[in-house]
Amino acid sequence: MNETLDAESAEWVRGLAGSGGRREAALARLHERLVRIARGEVSRRGPRLAISGPELDDLAYQAAADALVAILGKLGQFRGESRFTTWAYKFVILEVSAKIGRHFWRHPAVALDGEDWDRLPGWFGFDPVQEAEWRDLLAALRRAVETELTSRQREIFVAIVLNGVPLDALVLRLGSSRNAIYKMLFDARRKLRAALAANGYLPDDCSGGS
């Protein structure tokens, strides 16, 4: 299994898959690394989050602990496509993301049942000088949202685009997966673009798929 691993990665796998004091030492070393990476990641994302101080630190420790469990559970799946530490750090980065998504619903700043169309001009950087034009564009976009999207696509578009719910937070609320929500939003974007292009609001696109 380990013939393709670099020496350092092989040492990690041997230590973690072993027993006794050697395993304990490897676990402690990995946990320490994961905590450091998690703390680095929450500080990197911190300025854009409504979380700070001890709460952020707590989130980092929880992410490291959960990542360690996940890594041990999947140790047999590590194939040496990257260094072991890179593979392991992916787990802790994903745990940080998931925990930030969960945290959103502790103090949600948005309502899921509204449709905040007034958010869009600022979000898309529309120039107030061109208001007459973009009002027309937004009306066309709104019509396309109502007529072109399925109810599930509309629900996701409204939550993410109009109401500013982070995708990972919506995943938790809908009991879905990031992949499924992204795919639905992807299809919604493609349909909306096609509708706006067909009505002359956007240029025809030959690279946007069918």
Next chain:
Amino acid sequence: MNGWPALERFLRTDPRDVGCAQAMEMLHVYAELVASGDPAEERYPGIAAHLHACGPCGEDFQGLLAAIRGEAP
């Protein structure tokens, strides 16, 4: 030609986009290639397209890249 670049960018979809599951499956490999200066976008255009378009996966990629660069000797 188009006066709405941000809207245009948001609505534009790339048919090479592999989606979140496949991008996350290979994220460690992709990030290591980028960190070592290899042409990751050429080897994995579908992952590159996805990371450009998907905010959460792009954020995870930047986080992993920062983590491994922080460990560089």
